[in-house]
Amino acid sequence: MGSFLTIFNMLIDLATWIIIIQAILSWLVAFEVLNLRQPLVSQIWTVLNRLTEPVYRPLRRMIPDLGGIDITPIFLLLILFFLQVIVCNNLGPHPSCPLW
Numbered sequence: 101m102g103s104f105l106t107i108f109n110m111l112i113d114l115a116t117w118i119i120i121i122q123a124i125l126s127w128l129v130a131f132e133v134l135n136l137r138q139p140l141v142s143q144i145w146t147v148l149n150r151l152t153e154p155v156y157r158p159l160r161r162m163i164p165d166l167g168g169i170d171i172t173p174i175f176l177l178l179i180l181f182f183l184q185v186i187v188c189n190n191l192g193p194h195p196s197c198p199l200w
Contacts, residue, residue, distance in 0.1 A: 122148040
């Protein structure tokens with residue numbers, strides 16, 4: 101069971117970092133700090149959007165429109181955090197589980 105918890109927590113951490121990086125990159129693109137015409141920026145933007153959009157799409161249908169503010173990443177991070185807490189608390193203490 102310890103291996104499962106370790107892999108599960110690593111995947112949750114990876115997903116968290118992908119969401120945070122994508123959100124920051126979207127702000128930098130929106131404020132024209134980064135330009136999508138640059139090949140490297142465009143490739144990173146495309147990869148991150150392909151990873152996050154399938155998860156964001158159903159959440160965006162449920163979350164009310166707030167104009168220009170997209171709070172979908174925040175909700176997804178909260179869902180991942182709650183999922184991690186539930187799994188770690190129900191499968192028992194393990195060194196790979198964060199301490200709360």
